[in-house]
Amino acid sequence: MIARASQLGIARCRVCGQIEDMAAVARCSRCGRRLRLPNPRTSAERSLAWLIAAVILYIPANVLPVMYVSGIGGGAESTIYGGILEFWRSGSLGLALLIFGASVAVPITKFVALGLLITTTLLNSSGAPAQRARLYRFVEFIGYWSMLDVVVVALTCRLVRFGSLAVAEPRPGIVFFCAVVIVTMISAFSFDERSIWAARSHP
Amino acid sequence: MGSLPRNDARAHLRDVTVCPHCDGLFKAAQLKSGEFARCPDCLEPIQGRRTPSPQLVLSCALSGLILLLIGVASPVLTASFGGLTTEVNLLSAPDAFANDWFVIAAWALALVSLAVPLVQVLVLSWILAFILAERRAPGFSWLLPLLQALRPWAMVEVFFLGTLVVIAKVGGWVSILLGPGLWSLAAFSALLATVHRFDSASLWAQQDLR
Numbered sequence: 001m002i003a004r005a006s007q008l009g010i011a012r013c014r015v016c017g018q019i020e021d022m023a024a025v026a027r028c029s030r031c032g033r034r035l036r037l038p039n040p041r042t043s044a045e046r047s048l049a050w051l052i053a054a055v056i057l058y059i060p061a062n063v064l065p066v067m068y069v070s071g072i073g074g075g076a077e078s079t080i081y082g083g084i085l086e087f088w089r090s091g092s093l094g095l096a097l098l099i100f101g102a103s104v105a106v107p108i109t110k111f112v113a114l115g116l117l118i119t120t121t122l123l124n125s126s127g128a129p130a131q132r133a134r135l136y137r138f139v140e141f142i143g144y145w146s147m148l149d150v151v152v153v154a155l156t157c158r159l160v161r162f163g164s165l166a167v168a169e170p171r172p173g174i175v176f177f178c179a180v181v182i183v184t185m186i187s188a189f190s191f192d193e194r195s196i197w198a199a200r201s202h203p
Numbered sequence: 204m205g206s207l208p209r210n211d212a213r214a215h216l217r218d219v220t221v222c223p224h225c226d227g228l229f230k231a232a233q234l235k236s237g238e239f240a241r242c243p244d245c246l247e248p249i250q251g252r253r254t255p256s257p258q259l260v261l262s263c264a265l266s267g268l269i270l271l272l273i274g275v276a277s278p279v280l281t282a283s284f285g286g287l288t289t290e291v292n293l294l295s296a297p298d299a300f301a302n303d304w305f306v307i308a309a310w311a312l313a314l315v316s317l318a319v320p321l322v323q324v325l326v327l328s329w330i331l332a333f334i335l336a337e338r339r340a341p342g343f344s345w346l347l348p349l350l351q352a353l354r355p356w357a358m359v360e361v362f363f364l365g366t367l368v369v370i371a372k373v374g375g376w377v378s379i380l381l382g383p384g385l386w387s388l389a390a391f392s393a394l395l396a397t398v399h400r401f402d403s404a405s406l407w408a409q410q411d412l413r
Binding site for chain 1: 216219220221223224225226227228229243244245246247279280282284285287289290291295296297298299300302304305307308311312315316344347348351355356358361362364365366368369371372373375377379404405407408
């Protein structure tokens with residue numbers, strides 16, 4: 001069994017990486033930051049709170065329209081799914097898959113993965129830490145690509161301003177979607193990846 | 204790196220390392236140059252990671268600054284339809300959400316696509332310029348943590364991919380011109396990859412700096 005530093009009151013400074021004995025000092029002797037031992041329960045609960053907020057925000061993000069496009073023939077609002085279907089029907093399968101990946105697959109994968117990591121931590125589970133660590137790194141890596149749809153709507157609305165001929169305007173759904181991306185990222189960063197290994201140190 | 208008997212740990216703080224990913228406590232490895240060590244438990248590289256030289260990162264950060272200014276000063280995309288022409292760049296894109304409470308999204312987009320990358324290259328240039336002069340930059344102790352905190356929030360490459368999607372999305376019925384800003388964005392994304400490989404926390408270890 002490998003010892004965990006926190007069990008011995010030894011902390012690694014999160015800012016500069018200095019190793020300190022918490023029995024001797026409360027602040028890092030090199031950079032002056034307050035030292036903290038990992039606290040699996042607190043970090044998991046904080047992460048869970050943000051995750052719940054993200055899941056709630058995800059509902060209006062999908063139900064409400066994200067964009068309104070008007071032309072000579074009238075106007076129409078579209079949702080995220082509508083945008084994906086539009087690419088699909090027009091034959092741009094690759095783009096439909098890209099937007100589906102960034103706007104649907106990535107957020108839902110993040111919800112499930114974070115939910116799993118938080119639950120196993122709260123249950124003090126010691127199983128498959130290497131796999132869970134890989135899952136956490138994957139969540140960190142894919143997180144910000146969801147912002148893609150927000151960028152696409154912003155650029156489209158800035159470009160398509162041709163008076164009575166064609167105008168694109170943002171709709172509330174995209175603001176909620178932007179919030180989902182940011183809140184999910186905060187949820188992921190609130191989770192302390194060291195929690196995954198903490199249960200293993202109990203003999 | 205072997206595991207460490209628990210009661211010895213406190214006595215040898217100098218000779219131990221703690222994995223930032225799994226909190227495992229190990230004897231620090233004696234590395235030759237070019238070698239690196241993985242955490243024996245979670246297998247993440249934790250010691251002696253190769254990091255680009257300060258000179259390279261400084262030059263990337265300074266060229267990144269120029270590229271970012273091009274992305275602000277010149278159009279990323281220009282669209283024309285029915286005799287009307289519109290354009291968008293890094294600075295004007297968030298304006299799309301300028302109406303009432305949508306402004307939250309405007310600020311978020313402006314932060315991740317422009318403000319965060321801009322602060323990153325400015326702060327890094329500032330710190331590294333002093334490092335090359337073998338001095339510690341004023342504000343070093345709060346600028347370096349800021350740099351670490353900002354890192355996940357820079358989304359220039361997402362913005363670049365977004366422009367490509369828009370070209371495909373509206374290019375069918377609107378004529379789209381690619382502006383200089385688009386190429387500077389692409390180049391900036393590539394440079395940022397090098398900048399992000401730089402292990403800025405290692406600068407703390409340079410105690411001799413004054």
